[in-house]
Amino acid sequence: MRRRLPGFxxxxxxxxxxxxxxIAPVAMVVWFSFxxxxxxxxxxxxxxxxxxxxxxxxxxxxxxxxxxxxxxxxVGTVLCFLIGLPVAYWMAVKAPPSKRGLLVxxxxxxxxxxxxVRTIGWQVILAPEGVLSTMLQGVGFEPLAILNTRGAVLIxxxxxxxxxxxxxxxVAFDRVNGPLREASKDLGAGKLTTFFRITLPLAQxxxxxxxxxxxxxxxxxxxxxxxxxxAKGNMVGQLVASQFQTAQNWALGSAMAVxxxxxxxxxxxxxxxxxxxxxxxxxxxxxxxxGTAPAAASVPVREExxx
Amino acid sequence: MSLRQAERPARRARPAWSDVAFxxxxxxxxxxxxxxxxxxxxxxxxxxxxxxxxxxxxxxxFLALLAKPALRDAVWISVQTGFIAALVAxxxxxxxxxxxxxxxxxxxxxxxxxxxxxxxxPEIVDAVALLPWMVFLGQDLGMSIFNDGIVRLVVGHSLFSxxxxxxxxxxxxxxxxxxxxxxxxxxxxxxxxxxRKVTLPLAMPAVLAGFLLSFTLSLDNTVIAAFVSVSxxxxxxxxxxxxxxSGLRPEIAAVSTVMLVLTLVALGLVALVLxxxxxxxxxxxxxxxxS
Numbered sequence: 001m002r003r004r005l006p007g008f009x010x011x012x013x014x015x016x017x018x019x020x021x022x023i024a025p026v027a028m029v030v031w032f033s034f035x036x037x038x039x040x041x042x043x044x045x046x047x048x049x050x051x052x053x054x055x056x057x058x059x060x061x062x063x064x065x066x067x068x069x070x071x072x073x074x075v076g077t078v079l080c081f082l083i084g085l086p087v088a089y090w091m092a093v094k095a096p097p098s099k100r101g102l103l104v105x106x107x108x109x110x111x112x113x114x115x116x117v118r119t120i121g122w123q124v125i126l127a128p129e130g131v132l133s134t135m136l137q138g139v140g141f142e143p144l145a146i147l148n149t150r151g152a153v154l155i156x157x158x159x160x161x162x163x164x165x166x167x168x169x170x171v172a173f174d175r176v177n178g179p180l181r182e183a184s185k186d187l188g189a190g191k192l193t194t195f196f197r198i199t200l201p202l203a204q205x206x207x208x209x210x211x212x213x214x215x216x217x218x219x220x221x222x223x224x225x226x227x228x229x230x231a232k233g234n235m236v237g238q239l240v241a242s243q244f245q246t247a248q249n250w251a252l253g254s255a256m257a258v259x260x261x262x263x264x265x266x267x268x269x270x271x272x273x274x275x276x277x278x279x280x281x282x283x284x285x286x287x288x289x290x291g292t293a294p295a296a297a298s299v300p301v302r303e304e305x306x307x
Numbered sequence: 308m309s310l311r312q313a314e315r316p317a318r319r320a321r322p323a324w325s326d327v328a329f330x331x332x333x334x335x336x337x338x339x340x341x342x343x344x345x346x347x348x349x350x351x352x353x354x355x356x357x358x359x360x361x362x363x364x365x366x367x368x369f370l371a372l373l374a375k376p377a378l379r380d381a382v383w384i385s386v387q388t389g390f391i392a393a394l395v396a397x398x399x400x401x402x403x404x405x406x407x408x409x410x411x412x413x414x415x416x417x418x419x420x421x422x423x424x425x426x427x428x429p430e431i432v433d434a435v436a437l438l439p440w441m442v443f444l445g446q447d448l449g450m451s452i453f454n455d456g457i458v459r460l461v462v463g464h465s466l467f468s469x470x471x472x473x474x475x476x477x478x479x480x481x482x483x484x485x486x487x488x489x490x491x492x493x494x495x496x497x498x499x500x501x502x503r504k505v506t507l508p509l510a511m512p513a514v515l516a517g518f519l520l521s522f523t524l525s526l527d528n529t530v531i532a533a534f535v536s537v538s539x540x541x542x543x544x545x546x547x548x549x550x551x552x553s554g555l556r557p558e559i560a561a562v563s564t565v566m567l568v569l570t571l572v573a574l575g576l577v578a579l580v581l582x583x584x585x586x587x588x589x590x591x592x593x594x595x596x597x598s
Contacts, residue, residue, distance in 0.1 A: 220429020
């Protein structure tokens with residue numbers, strides 16, 4: 001009887017905990033999103049169910065915020081990728097192996113510093129009376145007027161999510177590092193060819209992880225926009241928060257949260273399809289190479305003999 | 308390659324321009340990553356009234372930290388919550404991780420799916436979902452324990468951490484074969500004894516790392532805390548968030564600096580534990596990036 005107890009029961013407490021405090025609350029929010037706000041004193045009611053709250057979310061005012069969030073999300077993720085990719089490559093391939101641990105630690109410290117504090121740091125830097133502005137005025141520039149604009153939010157999100165891009169990319173490049181790249185060089189491929197034909201395709205899982213790790217939380221961000229965005233830098237996260245905290249319209253806030261999740265999923269899916277289509281010709285070519293691996297392996301031998 | 312090295316052993320090749328560019332870019336990005344943190348640390352030694360405008364150097368803000376009960380209480384609430392949340396997450400996550408590694412089956416995919424869902428859901432969604440849920444449990448169902456500030460914070464902070472600890476423990480055990488457990492069973496140890504004497508010690512580095520990571524995650528949690536916390540048990544990030552509206556004073560920077568040091572100590576311990584257990588820099592990066 002002792003041994004008949006199925007082992008997966010060990011996971012039952014975690015399963016129950018997450019069901020009660022994650023699945024159930026989120027399900028309740030979905031349920032609320034079909035309801036309405038009955039009076040100024042009540043937050044929500046679900047005796048009459050309808051899609052009216054979703055119609056309300058799609059009105060021009062809210063739609064503009066969704067558009068803005070999507071813009072910040074996509075541009076922010078692309079910038080993180082463009083800035084983070086060389087850094088991760090540098091850490092994993094170019095930097096001396098003895099320094100690797102230190103570099104990882106250096107990227108980790110900002111990542112684990114409180115999100116809100118880091119963002120406040122940017123507020124201090126970007127403020128018109130702050131450090132950067134004073135320095136710029138010292139060399140004859142106007143006081144900085146970037147705080148409370150979409151530009152400030154973009155700087156903030158790129159900063160806040162950059163480590164989430166660098167770390168998975170570093171792990172991916174670190175795995176590819178070594179024999180395969182050397183083999184590619186031995187076979188006469190240049191640096192760029194090796195990077196685009198060997199390193200990048202093999203680092204693909206890390207790239208996907210990095211992009212998703214940045215894009216998903218970025219779309220739901222609420223702190224960065226609150227600290228740096230002011231009135232112009234509205235993001236959906238703030239909108240959802242305000243419906244729950246100040247407007248006390250839980251029905252509308254719930255509908256917004258559900259729409260936000262759908263927008264994230266749809267954008268991620270659209271991005272995946274786009275990448276799949278764009279990389280189609282390259283993959284066809286790479287598959288050919290891998291398919292004829294034994295023949296390719298014999299090439300260097302022949303060349304060495306010829307030389 | 309080796310031939311060429313033998314030909315001219317003394318002369319070192321000039322570094323390629325691309326390597327120089329990589330070095331410069333890497334260092335610039337690291338500076339970018341540290342800029343706001345250094346600004347905050349510097350600001351905590353500012354004696355001025357406001358955080359943004361520098362007055363003069365001094366330790367007044369740290370003394371204010373000791374004098375202001377609201378801020379001190381906020382830090383204490385955070386530390387308590389972090390400790391309890393880390394305990395809960397470690398307990399649940401360790402059991403789940405062991406179950407996934409040692410009792411694999413089709414259920415593991417479902418469970419991993421649930422963990423993935425927990426870790427990718429934007430925090431704001433968790434936060435707005437937990438607020439009405441706590442009200443529902445505490446007031447509509449009359450479970451008054453859910454009206455308690457610390458309980459609410461612990462629940463909210465533990466969700467992501469449960470997923471993190473589960474991943475860590477599973478990864479550690481999947482990497483090591485179950486032979487030791489089988490040997491222990493062959494030598495007539497009861498399952499409970501095998502669990503305590505063999506499986507748990509094997510998983511221990513991951514359990515410890517998971518505990519410390521959960522503690523720091525909870526210490527820094529702002530979004531969920533802002534929604535579920537009740538007045539009287541405000542954790543420090545929520546205090547900072549409310550200070551944002553009423554004007555940032557140098558004490559805010561001082562408390563941030565103190566908490567940063569606390570976080571770094573915890574992270575240093577994580578790295579030490581993982582190093583001892585034989586992880587490389589990349590393994591540690593993977594662990595701490597939560598992927």
